[in-house]
Amino acid sequence: MTGDPGGLVPRLDHAILRTTRARLGSTAAVPVARALSHFGEHAAGWIAIGSLGWLGGRRRPEWGDAVAGVVAAHAAGVLVKRVVRRPRPRLVDVPALVSTPSTLSFPSAHSCSTAAAAVGFAPFVGGPVMAAVTGAMLVSRVLLGVHYPSDVLAGAMIGGGVATGVRRGARRRRGARS
Template identity: 55%
Template sequence: MAADLTTAAPAEPQDSAQTDEAKSTVTPETVALRKVQGALAKPQVVKAARAMSLFGEHAGGWLAIGAVGALVDRKRRGEWITAAAGVALAHGASIGVKRVVRRRRPADPQVEVLVGTPSKLSFPSSHATSTTAAAVLYGGLTGKKLTPVLVPPMMVSRLVLGVHYPSDVVAGSALGGVVAWGVRRFIRRRRNRG
């Protein structure tokens, strides 16, 4: 009978501690990220999201568009250069915030990371920041409403690729909008002076 008592050993405390730790890291944002990937991470969508990721890396695609605008629109060359500088400023601001906040990218076992990233830091999304700044600034120069066309797809693409939480992309877009607002005011003041 004594042998029967010793074979029924209780679960080790480490196992329950690890289970509790895993449960505590599943936040509403993690659940939302899982749902976005589950619903949207189809091959064609992932392919498009990866292309958007490459275009937005270090704001490179947006800076190239600003350079083309400056070359083509000679009359407003200075404004295009200032707008492109605003996109670069927004991107730099997002990197600065990342280094202060130091939030790690999603590491949930049910979230698949589908693209490489230059850093392990997540908050805010630099892609969302520079895209919003570009949409606002270039939209102001072209007279087109680019924000609703460009920003939501970039934000969603970062979730589809599993590299950001929802709050990362929202904060990035807000930061890009604030920087763009300041740069647009600067452009208007210069235009009114001269």
């Protein structure tokens, strides 16, 4: 993912990172982004919400599938991150505004698990709500200076794809048992 440092993707990553910080860095978006960061760490917030949905007793199999999708997407993101080994942004004018458990950036595991939650939880809480929360999480990672935009976009694609696969597989298994 490091590729040509003067290439189009790195130039866009740096420009969007700097623009996001310049536009939102002195607003109330920063504490919201920090809260989202803590909520999304290791997918814990999404697992907690999914577990509460499951405990509610209605549509338990679907809630279980949604949580499984979140866990699988987070794991996939961590695995890809360890293979790719792209370092986090280190721009002097865009210092990180939150600590991170690793120095690896691609893909954003927060984006993986959040996109997976969007796929899995949308039938229960609504697609527009989950789309808005996903957008906020993706922007927050860039605003906080801990991910490049390409990290969050790739994470969202991985997470959404994994969760979709988990949901389809679970539906097939349940259909085969009927």
